[in-house]
Amino acid sequence: MSLPELERFVWCVKRDPRLLxxxxxxxAQAFDGYSLSSEEMTAxxxxxxxxxxxxxxxxxxxxxxxxxxxxxxxxxxxxLAHLKDxxxxxxxx
Amino acid sequence: xxxxxxxxxxxxxxAAATSHAPHISAxxxxxxxxxxxxxxxxxxxxxxxxxxxxxxxxxxxxxDHFTNFxxxxxxxxxxxxxxxxxxxxxxWIGVQRQRVRxxxxxxxxxxRAIEDVCSEACGQDLLLEHGVVxxxxxxxxxxxxxxxxxxxxxxxxxxxxxxxxxxxGERLNDLAIALNRRIAxxxxxxxSHSPGAPDAGRIDQEFDRHLLRLLEAGDVDxxxxxxxxxxxxxxxxxxxxRQWATAFGAAAGAPADIYAYEPIPEWExxxxxxxxxx
Numbered sequence: 001m002s003l004p005e006l007e008r009f010v011w012c013v014k015r016d017p018r019l020l021x022x023x024x025x026x027x028a029q030a031f032d033g034y035s036l037s038s039e040e041m042t043a044x045x046x047x048x049x050x051x052x053x054x055x056x057x058x059x060x061x062x063x064x065x066x067x068x069x070x071x072x073x074x075x076x077x078x079x080l081a082h083l084k085d086x087x088x089x090x091x092x093x
Numbered sequence: 094x095x096x097x098x099x100x101x102x103x104x105x106x107x108a109a110a111t112s113h114a115p116h117i118s119a120x121x122x123x124x125x126x127x128x129x130x131x132x133x134x135x136x137x138x139x140x141x142x143x144x145x146x147x148x149x150x151x152x153x154x155x156x157d158h159f160t161n162f163x164x165x166x167x168x169x170x171x172x173x174x175x176x177x178x179x180x181x182x183x184x185w186i187g188v189q190r191q192r193v194r195x196x197x198x199x200x201x202x203x204x205r206a207i208e209d210v211c212s213e214a215c216g217q218d219l220l221l222e223h224g225v226v227x228x229x230x231x232x233x234x235x236x237x238x239x240x241x242x243x244x245x246x247x248x249x250x251x252x253x254x255x256x257x258x259x260x261x262g263e264r265l266n267d268l269a270i271a272l273n274r275r276i277a278x279x280x281x282x283x284x285s286h287s288p289g290a291p292d293a294g295r296i297d298q299e300f301d302r303h304l305l306r307l308l309e310a311g312d313v314d315x316x317x318x319x320x321x322x323x324x325x326x327x328x329x330x331x332x333x334x335r336q337w338a339t340a341f342g343a344a345a346g347a348p349a350d351i352y353a354y355e356p357i358p359e360w361e362x363x364x365x366x367x368x369x370x371x
Contacts, residue, residue: 007164014159053291059329060158060248063289067185080291089290089329091252091321 107146108344113281116360135353135366136231155224156247173219262342280340282333311348344369
């Protein structure tokens, strides 16, 4: 698992339309230059919001990534509804 | 012509704080009518206060949501040194793009003035997002005042402490006096919320109301020692009360008048608006 790389990838997707295009087209080259596990790559390429949450991605990056994929509002939160209280956000670690 | 007596005092001439949830501008109809009206009325009142205070420039202290801060960024404070701000990062927040003048000289001086408070402060061109522009849609809808955005890291530990933020506010006043400028300082963010998390609609009213009571009392010691664990329980969006601490510092710890507090799950935020009595 490589959470920093996962978050770096999502941050880059927000800013790089070409990278987003490659991701949406299922191009394996989208992940070139990122040290991601197969689990992370699968979650990204399938837009698995719940899996990305469980992998530990920052909620702001997750909701922004979902928005890019067209998953917004109630549809977004429905995907996370069963995951309440599964992570604690700590301001000190 | 401006009254020379009224204009004679430099430094912080107005200090205030407000929530900045993008829902406030993006989804007005989602909030119950009375609550929406209370928040909009309070923010409009701040805009009226701003005009009456006659500032030379406006410092908006906000957090950032991975627009200017990168993941694992070590920066704690980013100061916008832009000559103009022409773009908004988000196209869905219901705020019209408009050209806003910057104040690069003041911004560059601000970086130097806070470097000893936190070494991880830097000045750079910034892209505006809802943390700045949503409140400004009510506070300064015609972009009357030059803008200096000060972005504080409220998204990834280690975060600046509440005490550091309060000191940054004090430095804003010192700098404005040194440069013979009249500035308004508006901190934005909070109160309790958890945007993007499974419990996003949960609002910790006990936390919010306790903080507002302390602000009304101007209780510097109690506010600056709120335990991190307590803030965490109010949701990671509550980390943004650092902006309230900065505005509080800019007001030298003066008590606040609370213009509104509305817990609005539909906006995913405990929405508060306050002005400090200078």
